[in-house]
Amino acid sequence: MKNNLFRKFLAVFLTGTLLGAVGCKDYDDDINDLQKQIDETNASVSELKALIESGSVIKSVTKTNNGLSFTLSNNQTYEVTNGTNGTNADVWTIGADGYWYKNDVKQSYKAVGVDGVKGDKGDKGDAGDKGDTGDKGDAGADGKYYVPGANGFFEIWQDGQKVDDTQIAWKAAGSGLTALLSGNTLTLSGVTGAEGDVTIFQGAQLGSVAFVPDVISEELPYATTTQEFCYVATYLDEAKANSDKTFKPQDLNKSNEVALVYRLNPTDAFVGEEGEYAVTAFINRVVKTRAAGDKTTLLNAVSADFSEKGVVKMVATVNASKLSSKPEYDIAALQVWAGQNPVTSDYIHVTASEIEPTLVDTTAVKKGAADLTGKTFYPRTKAIAKAANETDVFIKEFVTLDDDANFEFKYTGEIDLKEKVGLFEANKKDYIFNLGIKGMSYKFSLPEKYLADDQEKTNQQWFVEMTDGVVKVNAKNLGDGLTPAIGRTPVVRVDAFLPDNAGTDRMVASAYIKLSISRDDPTEEPKDDNKVTIGDAKSVLYRSLTDAFSLVNKMSWQDVNTKIYGVEGLTAADFWDNYEPAYDVKVTAVALNATTTTDVLTATGQGDAKVVAEGEGINVTVDLNKDNTTTAGIYVSVNNQAKTQHTYKDATKGAEYTLTITIKSKDKMKHGDFVLTQQFYVKEEHKAFDFNPLYHFLPTEIQKLYNNFKKTTQDDIILVKGQLSADSDTWEMSSVVTEHFSKKDGKDIFAYYNGANNVNVTGVSFLWSKSPIEGVTPTTAQTANFEVALDGAMTSEFLAKDMTYTTTLENGEECPFTYSIVFVNPFVKGKSEAVELYGNAPGEVTVATDVQVRVNDRDGDAIYAYAENALALTEKATDVYKVAAPQVTYDFDKAEADYKELIGNISAGSKFEVDAASGIVTWKNEGATLNKSFHVTVVATVTFANLSEVECRIPVTITATK
Numbered sequence: 010m011k012n013n014l015f016r017k018f019l020a021v022f023l024t025g026t027l028l029g030a031v032g033c034k035d036y037d038d039d040i041n042d043l044q045k046q047i048d049e050t051n052a053s054v055s056e057l058k059a060l061i062e063s064g065s066v067i068k069s070v071t072k073t074n075n076g077l078s079f080t081l082s083n084n085q086t087y088e089v090t091n092g093t094n095g096t097n098a099d100v101w102t103i104g105a106d107g108y109w110y111k112n113d114v115k116q117s118y119k120a121v122g123v124d125g126v127k128g129d130k131g132d133k134g135d136a137g138d139k140g141d142t143g144d145k146g147d148a149g150a151d152g153k154y155y156v157p158g159a160n161g162f163f164e165i166w167q168d169g170q171k172v173d174d175t176q177i178a179w180k181a182a183g184s185g186l187t188a189l190l191s192g193n194t195l196t197l198s199g200v201t202g203a204e205g206d207v208t209i210f211q212g213a214q215l216g217s218v219a220f221v222p223d224v225i226s227e228e229l230p231y232a233t234t235t236q237e238f239c240y241v242a243t244y245l246d247e248a249k250a251n252s253d254k255t256f257k258p259q260d261l262n263k264s265n266e267v268a269l270v271y272r273l274n275p276t277d278a279f280v281g282e283e284g285e286y287a288v289t290a291f292i293n294r295v296v297k298t299r300a301a302g303d304k305t306t307l308l309n310a311v312s313a314d315f316s317e318k319g320v321v322k323m324v325a326t327v328n329a330s331k332l333s334s335k336p337e338y339d340i341a342a343l344q345v346w347a348g349q350n351p352v353t354s355d356y357i358h359v360t361a362s363e364i365e366p367t368l369v370d371t372t373a374v375k376k377g378a379a380d381l382t383g384k385t386f387y388p389r390t391k392a393i394a395k396a397a398n399e400t401d402v403f404i405k406e407f408v409t410l411d412d413d414a415n416f417e418f419k420y421t422g423e424i425d426l427k428e429k430v431g432l433f434e435a436n437k438k439d440y441i442f443n444l445g446i447k448g449m450s451y452k453f454s455l456p457e458k459y460l461a462d463d464q465e466k467t468n469q470q471w472f473v474e475m476t477d478g479v480v481k482v483n484a485k486n487l488g489d490g491l492t493p494a495i496g497r498t499p500v501v502r503v504d505a506f507l508p509d510n511a512g513t514d515r516m517v518a519s520a521y522i523k524l525s526i527s528r529d530d531p532t533e534e535p536k537d538d539n540k541v542t543i544g545d546a547k548s549v550l551y552r553s554l555t556d557a558f559s560l561v562n563k564m565s566w567q568d569v570n571t572k573i574y575g576v577e578g579l580t581a582a583d584f585w586d587n588y589e590p591a592y593d594v595k596v597t598a599v600a601l602n603a604t605t606t607t608d609v610l611t612a613t614g615q616g617d618a619k620v621v622a623e624g625e626g627i628n629v630t631v632d633l634n635k636d637n638t639t640t641a642g643i644y645v646s647v648n649n650q651a652k653t654q655h656t657y658k659d660a661t662k663g664a665e666y667t668l669t670i671t672i673k674s675k676d677k678m679k680h681g682d683f684v685l686t687q688q689f690y691v692k693e694e695h696k697a698f699d700f701n702p703l704y705h706f707l708p709t710e711i712q713k714l715y716n717n718f719k720k721t722t723q724d725d726i727i728l729v730k731g732q733l734s735a736d737s738d739t740w741e742m743s744s745v746v747t748e749h750f751s752k753k754d755g756k757d758i759f760a761y762y763n764g765a766n767n768v769n770v771t772g773v774s775f776l777w778s779k780s781p782i783e784g785v786t787p788t789t790a791q792t793a794n795f796e797v798a799l800d801g802a803m804t805s806e807f808l809a810k811d812m813t814y815t816t817t818l819e820n821g822e823e824c825p826f827t828y829s830i831v832f833v834n835p836f837v838k839g840k841s842e843a844v845e846l847y848g849n850a851p852g853e854v855t856v857a858t859d860v861q862v863r864v865n866d867r868d869g870d871a872i873y874a875y876a877e878n879a880l881a882l883t884e885k886a887t888d889v890y891k892v893a894a895p896q897v898t899y900d901f902d903k904a905e906a907d908y909k910e911l912i913g914n915i916s917a918g919s920k921f922e923v924d925a926a927s928g929i930v931t932w933k934n935e936g937a938t939l940n941k942s943f944h945v946t947v948v949a950t951v952t953f954a955n956l957s958e959v960e961c962r963i964p965v966t967i968t969a970t971k
Contacts (some may be wrong), residue, residue: 244258340357388518470500495528617634776789898950
């Protein structure tokens with residue numbers, strides 16, 4: 010094996026160092042020559058160093074008769090003799106417990122400042138040669154540990170600093186070889202030809218350790234464990250009792266085991282293949298930092314798993330006695346010593362709660378049980394100092410003759426109590442084993458006497474015997490006739506134990522179990538319910554329904570025989586002899602905005618009589634007759650009165666209904682109840698009517714047409730630009746509703762819904778969405794084609810109103826759909842040029858603004874403008890829009906700053922006004938001299954009756970200079 014190792018190493022060595030110098034050739038000769046040299050002189054330290062630094066890992070170093078033997082990660086050995094000096098070699102390593110080991114012999118002084126994980130006790134090995142006696146050192150209390158000094162002797166360190174010297178030598182006597190393995194560092198001393206010690210590094214040094222959190226503490230800004238720590242605070246000692254013999258609880262603080270995961274950085278940090286070169290322990294902060302002020306008392310490291318690269322999985326217990334009343338003190342960090350280099354993780358908040366285990370019947374108590382009534386035994390609260398004290402009178406303090414038996418067993422059989430006893434924590438609603446408490450055990454004992462109240466004081470215990478928790482009738486006492494044991498009620502005491510930290514079992518609970526001996530084999534639990542599905546879940550389209558019932562699903566007579574009668578070994582003739590004739594029929598659903606079910610249909614069946622339950626569009630027919638020759642079945646049907654997803658919750662399939670038929674057994678010990686279920690859905694696929702593409706727009710499409718258009722509440726928009734009125738032959742802001750939608754099957758929206766299946770005779774109804782209805786007509790609901798229109802002139806560029814159309818189904822449900830109708834003002838202001846007047850002229854000065862009134866349509870064509878000394882309508886206005894001359898009024902924009910300044914400061918007798926009818930602006934200056942020009946605006950409001958209102962803004966400048 011050794012030769013194979015060197016051949017591999019030399020191949021790597023030659024490839025890395027000789028290839029570039031000699032080019033391509035056969036290296037077998039070189040390898041053989043070098044191998045020969047190694048065989049002749051043994052391995053050199055430099056070769057060992059090269060091999061390790063190329064990736065091999067030292068698994069162990071041992072002292073041999075010739076020197077030192079190194080076992081590598083591939084299980085090959087490598088021996089260094091160093092000439093004749095190897096005979097005096099020593100090997101120093103750090104054990105998982107944190108102590109120094111010299112030539113595999115544990116020394117009395119520590120290598121790290123914490124207590125390492127305690128290893129499992131191994132099998133006893135064969136006796137070996139007596140090892141060397143180790144030098145005695147201090148125990149390493151208070152975080153003190155021993156560091157090899159440069160002078161060849163150990164130094165005492167604490168909290169990362171040297172505190173004292175020792176006379177304990179770590180280098181081999183004389184000039185012998187010494188190997189000291191600490192973390193990723195191998196130190197060789199006494200190597201011939203080397204100047205000082207030789208240091209070899211294995212992989213990367215551990216740099217940091219980080220907790221991998223799942224939960225953040227609610228009390229402190231720290232992560233905490235996913236599983237909470239918990240502990241059993243006290244135990245019961247038969248020798249420690251109060252004056253009334255009740256137990257005096259003794260401190261135990263038995264903790265559960267909790268998993269914690271930490272990330273190692275870098276991920277390839279060297280800790281050995283299985284963490285053998287690392288020592289782990291927890292430290293908790295009491296006062297200061299993660300160094301001097303930390304103690305190692307709060308958490309105990311149970312195990313450390315380094316099998317996953319870059320991760321250590323810790324298992325820890327809590328020392329409950331060290332928990333503080335202040336949460337900020339209950340924090341702990343993991344410390345990993347990679348050799349003598351401690352690396353400390355971030356802190357976690359440690360939370361723990363006390364638990365009180367109770368002995369329970371495991372056949373009756375499941376995880377999550379909230380009520381333990383009738384599922385526990387008879388707790389013993391008083392101590393038994395000696396066996397003679399467990400008298401009949403003592404036992405009856407806890408379990409009387411009248412108390413119910415916990416278990417029953419047949420007189421010819423036996424009962425194994427080990428299978429029926431467990432420790433349960435009521436507040437956690439779980440067994441303590443599931444909470445991480447390990448090591449529980451149970452001891453069963455059969456008291457000597459438990460006497461009846463008859464004249465002879467019949468001892469119930471005489472009738473049974475017990476071995477290892479298994480109880481049976483005592484055949485030695487009864488002989489061949491075991492029947493006298495029937496009806497007897499013996500008791501068994503069970504004591505539950507948990508090991509303390511020293512491994513000593515401590516009693517944490519005790520109880521009496523009362524038994525009853527029966528003639529027949531008892532059934533421990535009633536038979537389970539027979540849960541039967543009538544058929545696969547079915548979905549029904551509402552639009553396909555009529556007023557007649559349509560079958561959804563059924564249980565055929567074949568299924569009735571196989572799924573009901575046959576399951577319980579019955580026939581149609583005797584089924585109702587074993588089941589209650591009154592049975593429940595119920596259909597349930599969950600209403601919209603509700604979280605609980607609603608009873609849609611309920612009925613009570615009467616045995617073999619056919620029952621027909623009907624309501625809210627659902628029909629359930631159940632026929633389970635007693636005649637073996639006739640047909641039986643269960644049928645579920647619906648009609649158009651059934652509600653859809655508009656009434657009941659759905660999961661995309663429609664309103665979800667569940668039919669449940671519950672038939673109770675007369676004797677659940679013989680036959681289980683039947684629970685028959687059928688799930689079905691009723692879906693209404695009513696969709697919005699398709700819009701007319703000539704008038705339908707999306708908001709983004711309108712914004713492309715009109716830059717200042719703002720998004721409406723709805724995405725579907727009908728754009729209304731107006732039309733010629735059929736009555737007055739003038740342009741008005743109106744639109745015919747049927748033109749908003751495409752035709753379906755050649756019918757407009759009103760005609761279609763008036764004949765649609767399952768739509769009420771009222772068909773479809775339209776009404777403006779917002780109340781009160783203002784600015785638009787009509788103001789009442791419409792069920793036939795109609796016009797939407799404005800009831801006055803538009804005063805803005807756009808006016809959006811939401812319209813809702815609703816169809817009412819035959820089942821009374823309404824299907825509303827809403828869209829926006831956007832009226833677009835047909836006219837807009839044109840461009841008005843500025844006019845001016847000289848403000849420092851004497852007397853009155855005027856200027857006309859009507860000449861700048863401009864009104865265009867959306868195409869940019871003039872509608873109303875100044876022409877031939879007067880405002881006039883254009884030909885397009887009269888011939889296309891057919892509008893009458895508008896009314897025009899003028900006024901200043903009195904919110905402008907220049908207007909306010911001018912009006913607020915002119916002298917008495919001065920005048921600044923605009924004629925509301927003509928638009929003439931007059932300025933009369935009574936002696937004041939303007940030192941600057943003023944800029945104001947005249948607003949000309951142009952109103953086309955019942956159609957449009959446009960504001961033309963005309964700039965006016967009162968100049969300070971001519």
